[in-house]
Amino acid sequence: xxxLILQLGVGGxxxxxxxxxxxxxxxxxxxxxGSGNENGNGxxxxxxxxxxxxxxKVKSLHSLHTKYDSDGKPLWYFPGSMLENQKQIALVQxxxxxxxxxxxxxxxxxxxKLKSIEDKVTH
Numbered sequence: 001x002x003x004l005i006l007q008l009g010v011g012g013x014x015x016x017x018x019x020x021x022x023x024x025x026x027x028x029x030x031x032x033x034g035s036g037n038e039n040g041n042g043x044x045x046x047x048x049x050x051x052x053x054x055x056x057k058v059k060s061l062h063s064l065h066t067k068y069d070s071d072g073k074p075l076w077y078f079p080g081s082m083l084e085n086q087k088q089i090a091l092v093q094x095x096x097x098x099x100x101x102x103x104x105x106x107x108x109x110x111x112x113k114l115k116s117i118e119d120k121v122t123h
Contacts, residue, residue: 012058019051 026044067075 019054023047023051
């Protein structure tokens with residue numbers, strides 16, 4: 001757990017400390033009120049369950065933040081290889097657009113030549 005706390009952000013550490021202090025306060029209240037106070041016991045159980053749930057969520061976040069891709073970069077962040085792939089896709093699209101423009105120009109030239117031939121034949 002100590003390794004997890006070291007890797008938490010400031011907000012996560014603050015939340016863990018607040019919950020820990022609240023649990024300690026509830027335990028002291030239970031001692032003062034005696035064991036006959038059911039409301040105090042129920043609240044203490046609720047807080048304990050919340051603490052366990054928070055601990056599980058912190059462990060889950062920690063496991064997400066410690067996974068890396070084949071380049072050694074954390075998976076939590078945008079992978080650099082994806083940017084290179086997107087650049088190559090954009091380049092291919094530009095080339096395709098250039099070829100389509102060339103085809104359109106060629107078809108226009110062909111249509112003009114066919115019209116010219118048709119005009120010569122009909123006159």
